[in-house]
Amino acid sequence: MDVPSTRRLGWGGIAVVLTLALPSALALPSAQSRTQKSEPVQGVAQAPRSDVADLDAVARIKEEGLQRSQVMDTLWYLTDVHGPRLTNSPAIRAAAAWAEGRLRDWGVTNVREETWGPFGRGWANDRIAANVLMPQPFPLLAAPRAWTPGTEGPVKADVVVTAIRTEADFAAWTGKLSGKVVLNNPAVDVRMVTAPLGRRFTDQELVDIQAQQVNPGRGRGARAGGPPPDPGFRDKLTAFFAKEGVVATLEPGTGRNDHSAILVHNAPATYWSTTPPMMTPQLIVASEQYNRILRLVDGKVPVQVELDIRNRFVGDTLDAFNLVAELPGTDKAAEAVMLGAHFDSWHSGTGATDNAAGSAVMMEVMRILKASGLRLRRTVRLALWTGEEQGLLGSRAYVKQRFADRDTMALLPEHARLSGYFNMDNGGGALRGIFLQGNEAVRPVFAAWMEPFRSLGMTTLAMRNTGSTDHVAFDEVGLPGFQFIQDPLEYGTDSHHSNNDVYDRIQPEDLMKNAVIIASFVYHTANRDELLPRKPLPRPRPRPAGTQ
Numbered sequence: 046m047d048v049p050s051t052r053r054l055g056w057g058g059i060a061v062v063l064t065l066a067l068p069s070a071l072a073l074p075s076a077q078s079r080t081q082k083s084e085p086v087q088g089v090a091q092a093p094r095s096d097v098a099d100l101d102a103v104a105r106i107k108e109e110g111l112q113r114s115q116v117m118d119t120l121w122y123l124t125d126v127h128g129p130r131l132t133n134s135p136a137i138r139a140a141a142a143w144a145e146g147r148l149r150d151w152g153v154t155n156v157r158e159e160t161w162g163p164f165g166r167g168w169a170n171d172r173i174a175a176n177v178l179m180p181q182p183f184p185l186l187a188a189p190r191a192w193t194p195g196t197e198g199p200v201k202a203d204v205v206v207t208a209i210r211t212e213a214d215f216a217a218w219t220g221k222l223s224g225k226v227v228l229n230n231p232a233v234d235v236r237m238v239t240a241p242l243g244r245r246f247t248d249q250e251l252v253d254i255q256a257q258q259v260n261p262g263r264g265r266g267a268r269a270g271g272p273p274p275d276p277g278f279r280d281k282l283t284a285f286f287a288k289e290g291v292v293a294t295l296e297p298g299t300g301r302n303d304h305s306a307i308l309v310h311n312a313p314a315t316y317w318s319t320t321p322p323m324m325t326p327q328l329i330v331a332s333e334q335y336n337r338i339l340r341l342v343d344g345k346v347p348v349q350v351e352l353d354i355r356n357r358f359v360g361d362t363l364d365a366f367n368l369v370a371e372l373p374g375t376d377k378a379a380e381a382v383m384l385g386a387h388f389d390s391w392h393s394g395t396g397a398t399d400n401a402a403g404s405a406v407m408m409e410v411m412r413i414l415k416a417s418g419l420r421l422r423r424t425v426r427l428a429l430w431t432g433e434e435q436g437l438l439g440s441r442a443y444v445k446q447r448f449a450d451r452d453t454m455a456l457l458p459e460h461a462r463l464s465g466y467f468n469m470d471n472g473g474g475a476l477r478g479i480f481l482q483g484n485e486a487v488r489p490v491f492a493a494w495m496e497p498f499r500s501l502g503m504t505t506l507a508m509r510n511t512g513s514t515d516h517v518a519f520d521e522v523g524l525p526g527f528q529f530i531q532d533p534l535e536y537g538t539d540s541h542h543s544n545n546d547v548y549d550r551i552q553p554e555d556l557m558k559n560a561v562i563i564a565s566f567v568y569h570t571a572n573r574d575e576l577l578p579r580k581p582l583p584r585p586r587p588r589p590a591g592t593q
Contacts, residue, residue, distance in 0.1 A: 128395030167359030223290035387433030394546030472536030478505025
């Protein structure tokens with residue numbers, strides 16, 4: 046039904062009461078004030094206005110999202126069926142085809158893939174079998190690094206431990222590594238876990254996160270001693286191992302809790318390029334197993350392994366894509382509000398908490414808004430990004446094509462027509478608030494919209510910035526871009542980028558609540574009279590020396 050809602054809730058729940066209590070001369074604006082609206086000045090923060098939450102709309106959103114949710118079904122398809130979803134891989138294209146069909150089934154319109162690039166080669170792992178054969182046989186918990194070659198069939202090899210840290214170390218190992226499996230990293234300090242892996246924010250932590258951050262600047266202290274590291278050393282080492290005929294390298298998957306969780310990410314950009322360095326297969330193994338092999342070799346006990354790694358490169362297209370879909374607006378259809386999450390993942394798990402959770406929630410938001418029949422004044426646009434794990438590549442390409450060039454700050458016409466962008470990418474934890482990215486003018490707006498969701502735990506407005514995900518692409522060109530504050534759960538301690546990033550790490554109730562809250566924020570942004578207030582435009586980036 047296309048009927049505007051009537052019940053309203055003011056900031057702090059008191060606006061309606063105060064309006065009724067005021068004399069009519071004060072309660073009603075003059076005819077002139079009702080018809081004249083100040084236009085926002087480009088690049089200048091606007092003064093805050095009084096906003097209210099539409100409680101009829103909120104009730105309909107809650108009813109649809111909490112009673113008829115499909116978010117976990119969507120998550121299942123994106124993980125168990127189509128996960129993992131490495132950028133430009135066959136799996137991510139299959140996942141996108143399924144998601145596009147599901148969005149169309151829900152009545153979402155203008156569903157499409159928007160190409161960006163070039164990115165580089167696609168890649169997939171079809172088989173991994175890794176076993177220690179002697180002195181005692183045991184299977185290795187392992188995953189290949191993305192965009193590395195396979196072994197071209199089963200191969201047996203002895204293990205050698207090296208300590209190559211600079212190019213000067215190459216000479217000592219030249220001619221000694223052919224046909225060997227190499228361990229070049231030091232042992233991992235595997236510590237006892239003394240704190241819970243999964244947790245929710247405490248009340249005090251939510252208070253603390255609201256404190257405005259202060260950058261003290263750089264002091265006058267001397268820089269750390271020693272020469273800077275060689276940024277190209279990793280590629281040089283990879284090429285050296287390949288030239289020497291190394292069968293494969295093993296690395297510890299440390300970085301989470303090290304209790305059989307393997308952290309597999311950070312493939313260099315040169316690996317997926319069309320001109321990759323010479324390289325050998327690279328396996329990431331559980332830290333405890335890596336340490337065991339290291340101790341055996343250090344104790345002069347021969348170690349032999351058998352590896353069967355079947356990786357393949359896909360070069361049918363070097364371009365990647367973002368998945369985009371819309372719910373059309375009405376009287377303000379030329380303006381838009383955007384929501385999104387990154388669709389790509391790393392590959393040792395199925396990419397559930399990072400970030401099928403965010404993608405499933407944002408798809409569910411579109412379903413809720415469509416199914417609820419609520420009128421939308423502005424166009425609502427969903428974007429599911431790829432290339433996020435490689436450096437926000439998809440979202441930055443989209444922003445540059447549609448809105449602005451971050452380097453020059455040259456603005457395109459659509460920059461003036463985007464109200465805001467909402468992002469979800471901090472795992473599957475419940476929303477507890479929102480980062481304001483230093484936008485003080487939006488505080489009273491979001492405070493009013495947040496009020497109906499305090500019972501769901503949404504209570505916190507944090508002035509500070511947060512980074513490392515796709516809202517940054519919008520914020521850095523002066524557009525209102527926001528990431529929500531989420532309960533950490535096991536995200537930073539276990540699942541993030543690890544083999545434990547799977548469907549079972551998701552809490553269904555959290556995703557259901559998140560979809561409802563974000564749907565409400567998107568609805569109110571779409572129906573607000575004005576665009577969301579903005580911060581002043583950032584300055585163009587300085588040109589590198591010697592350029593014009």
